[in-house]
Amino acid sequence: ATVRWLMEQSIKVLFVTNNAGKSRLGLRDKLAALLDCEDLLQEEQMVGSAYSCARFLQQSLLGDIIDGTSSGEQKVVHVIGSDGLCREIEKAGFIVDNVPTDLSTSMSAEEVGNISDDEHMAVDAVVIGLDTAFNYRKLCMASYHLHRNPSCLFVATNEDAYDVVGLSRFQPGNGCIVKAVEHASQRKACNVGKPSQILVELVSKEHDFDPEKALMVGDRLDTDVMFGHVGRMNTCSVLTGCTTAKDLLDLKSSGNENELPTVVIPFIGLCMEDSGV
Template sequence: MKKGFLIDMDGVIYHGKHPIPGAVEFINKLRREGYPFMFLTNNSQRTSRDVCYRLKTLGFEVTDEDIFTCGMATARYLATKKPHGTAFVIGEGGLLNELHQAGYSIVDENPDYVIIGEGRTILLESVDKAINMVMKGAKLIATNLDPNCPVGNGSYRAGCGAFVAMLEFATGKKAFSVGKPSPVMMRMARKALGLTTDETIMIGDTMSTDILGGGSMGFTTVLTLSGVTKEEDLVQFAYAPDFTIRSVADLLDDELFDSILKKQNEYETPEV
């Protein structure tokens, strides 16, 4: 039975500087038993190599190829729409690196695209420049629309989506987002693993990105309650995960793991 996994990171396999109990063992199980997997993150600040290094310091045996960021998805998407284009970027090194690798030039005037990514230091001067560029015709692109990001100890910082909303309100233009739950990123990651829709299992802790994106694609979805979404939150949503677990440690149970593998989510037209 061929199955593979797309796995969110923060809140699923680690919290801050600490792996979630059972997460290292779960990833080792996937590797040992030959199940392909890829980590998905809506954070565009770091390159896949940077993310890989961090995971290794937490005890995970991973490679650069196991990581897929929304910065990677954004750069690759734009390269197919306008090869060797130009962009004005509000973001950090991971996004800039991916755009350069995709053949894009970073400019301060008359860009094809204005791209908003994650950033810890965003200057109002850059925001004003971006607003004027969009008003003059540059297309507004968001690496993701997450309104906030957890930073540990119950604290949050403004996410990419918060800054995108400011630009949308100022310009009257809607941004196109490539990160989760966009099918763009989900499809790219699935294809990178060589999987079909019914062979793909999405594990995440956020209903509005991981579960919505995976479910919309027809993937089997597994919600872990070790992160953002809590059990009492589920009544707020008109959609639901296929499976809900306390943490990925539950997936070390062979019976539960096998039931997830056997789940079929192919959508078929009912007979009339």
């Protein structure tokens, strides 16, 4: 309701997420239902990791053709990740190469030794999104492509270590897959999710806003608040997710005060209560 009220006041609200599993439209539909904002929420307000990744690939491989129609040879992107991520990359004008030609999830040294260049397209980019069906064969193929083509782009939709799910369980995040492929290829991936400078620049370019008048609200210090800092925005921590009051106190006493948010509120609804609505 707070978010609805903000939008009704013509305050510009953007939603920036490291979820690379959904297209912008998919994210919009999910959030509109959640926030009861079907009439107000636009696809353009959604900045997900899949969209950020597709735009970064366009800028890097196609010279920033915004409508995604490419002249000349089509570029090939090898994806570890969800169908939503693949579709967003295809929509941006790329051939996605992630069709499993072999259903086996393991790969022996002998099989790796016999990988043939003839059977596999040289790819222009390897993209890593969260894949809860990640396996050793996928690790082998991604690192094969990165070794084969030294100029191949290497993109991480985010570097998150884990998400907290269910009964205080930690679900390994996309960053774990990124670290595995980075070590195998001895290369560093470009992060296009929060808190990367690449994402700050994308948002600044596509949405006219003054960082000094913007407030980045989020429940994580390492991604949300850091993203606000990178973008020179004001930052607000809410305590309804990953970050706890103890985390904030620990950070303060550790001497890294520059990583603290500008303000802390227990939950975003408090904005509205304070405003008397």
